[in-house]
Amino acid sequence: MALIVQKYGGTSVGDVDRIKNVAARIKASRDEGHQLVVVVSARAGVTNELIARAKALNPRPDTREMDMLLAVGEQETIALTAMALHALDVPAVSYTGAQAGIFTDLAHTKAKIKNIVPTALRKDLKAGKVIIVAGFQGLNEQGQITTLGRGGSDLTAIAMAAALQADKCEIYTDVDGVYTADPRQVKDARKLEEISYDEMLELASQGSKVMQSRSVEFAKKYGVVFEVRSSFNHNPGTIVKEEVAYMEKVVVRGVAVDKDQAKVVISNLPDKPGTAAAVLRALADANINVDMIVQNVGHHGVASLTFTVPKEDAHQAVKILPATFRKVGGGEVAAYDNIAKLSVVGVGMRTHAGVAAQMFEALAEKGVNIELITTSEIKITLAIARDRADDAQRAVHAAFGLGKPA
Numbered sequence: 512m513a514l515i516v517q518k519y520g521g522t523s524v525g526d527v528d529r530i531k532n533v534a535a536r537i538k539a540s541r542d543e544g545h546q547l548v549v550v551v552s553a554r555a556g557v558t559n560e561l562i563a564r565a566k567a568l569n570p571r572p573d574t575r576e577m578d579m580l581l582a583v584g585e586q587e588t589i590a591l592t593a594m595a596l597h598a599l600d601v602p603a604v605s606y607t608g609a610q611a612g613i614f615t616d617l618a619h620t621k622a623k624i625k626n627i628v629p630t631a632l633r634k635d636l637k638a639g640k641v642i643i644v645a646g647f648q649g650l651n652e653q654g655q656i657t658t659l660g661r662g663g664s665d666l667t668a669i670a671m672a673a674a675l676q677a678d679k680c681e682i683y684t685d686v687d688g689v690y691t692a693d694p695r696q697v698k699d700a701r702k703l704e705e706i707s708y709d710e711m712l713e714l715a716s717q718g719s720k721v722m723q724s725r726s727v728e729f730a731k732k733y734g735v736v737f738e739v740r741s742s743f744n745h746n747p748g749t750i751v752k753e754e755v756a757y758m759e760k761v762v763v764r765g766v767a768v769d770k771d772q773a774k775v776v777i778s779n780l781p782d783k784p785g786t787a788a789a790v791l792r793a794l795a796d797a798n799i800n801v802d803m804i805v806q807n808v809g810h811h812g813v814a815s816l817t818f819t820v821p822k823e824d825a826h827q828a829v830k831i832l833p834a835t836f837r838k839v840g841g842g843e844v845a846a847y848d849n850i851a852k853l854s855v856v857g858v859g860m861r862t863h864a865g866v867a868a869q870m871f872e873a874l875a876e877k878g879v880n881i882e883l884i885t886t887s888e889i890k891i892t893l894a895i896a897r898d899r900a901d902d903a904q905r906a907v908h909a910a911f912g913l914g915k916p917a
């Protein structure tokens with residue numbers, strides 16, 4: 512008998528028939544003799560709908576109230592999934608994040624899980640019940656409901672698997688596994704049998720929304736091996752695990768695109784020590800994540816600084832920076848949201864030269880201009896025009912031979 516943590520995403524529980532399908536799959540696993548803890552997301556689209564309603568009433572909703580609202584989506588699906596299981600004569604009981612003992616820090620709308628105390632849940636599990644846990648939510652030390660950032664049900668599942676020392680963790684979604692690129696955008700993308708935590712983490716943080724990046728970070732930290740697979744068939748999925756030596760043989764594992772980015776350009780900044788620090792401090796204090804920073808060579812005592820931020824933060828950056836410009840004695844800011852980030856990822860890059868050249872050549876051939884560049888040991892990220900992103904992704908995918916054999 513194994514203890515299995517399963518997670519079903521929004522599309523998998525998207526309507527009544529799909530919830531019935533999930534219940535049947537849970538029953539089948541239980542009939543094989545396993546103990547099951549099942550994490551479910553809100554129905555596809557519900558979280559977005561709730562956010563839109565909040566913003567229609569208030570453009571900057573209070574974050575405590577936002578969490579109160581967003582937690583509702585998952586509370587619907589846990590109860591419905593338990594009811595569907597009861598209809599199949601499977602004893603099941605639903606748990607909110609708080610009831611499951613998921614404790615987080617205080618950061619509303621992007622809380623981190625601090626610890627899990629699954630005492631009540633363990634009792635029900637021992638009594639032979641299937642446990643259905645609401646993904647994406649927890650409780651902070653002030654007794655407030657928190658949520659874990661978009662896609663956070665992945666994190667709930669992985670953290671649960673770690674806390675319960677589960678034998679298996681299965682992430683069920685609407686594609687067969689992790690592909691060399693988003694299979695909805697790149698038709699010949701290939702499913703990977705396995706991928707290392709570091710590669711999955713880079714892909715996730717550069718826009719492959721198949722896994723929430725923080726959940727992968729957590730899995731790496733606690734050594735939770737997990738499988739990404741489809742809830743609509745029984746195909747084997749993709750195993751995400753610690754890197755092993757043979758993984759370095761593959762130079763590029765996959766390609767990711769992030770279209771939710773904006774470019775911020777600051778010009779006429781005084782070219783003296785401390786200016787960039789003051790700008791970045793102001794952005795950090797406003798909780799704005801800055802990436803791909805490029806500073807040009809100063810001319811006539813002024814310099815410019817360009818960086819990317821998540822699209823939803825661009826407006827805020829433009830609003831807060833003038834106060835800093837007054838302090839440092841100059842500067843003008845403009846934001847452009849017509850960019851996308853394109854990344855190639857692979858642990859093999861550490862031991863192979865020429866990856867950047869090959870990527871740039873593929874883009875040059877398509878006439879795609881490169882605006883910004885950043886690299887890590889296992890990743891190259893470029894900012895390019897958003898309307899060229901799909902084209903560019905396909906060209907790079909082909910250049911590294913990532914597609915299915917024709």
Ligand code: ADP
Pocket residue numbers: 519520521522523552662683684685686688689690691692693694695718719720721722765
């Ligand atoms: P869930 O609701 O199950 O959490 P998500 O919509 O969050 O599912 O993530 C699954 C989606 O991720 C897929 O439908 C696919 O379009 C997208 N995706 C992006 N990049 C990849 C990739 N490299 N491999 C697989 N899917 C990807």
Ligand code: ASP
Pocket residue numbers: 520521552553558559584646647660661662663664665
């Ligand atoms: N429902 C949440 C979201 O849409 C969490 C999740 O689906 O993982 O972001």
Ligand code: MG
Pocket residue numbers: 520662665720721722723
């Ligand atoms: Mg998801």
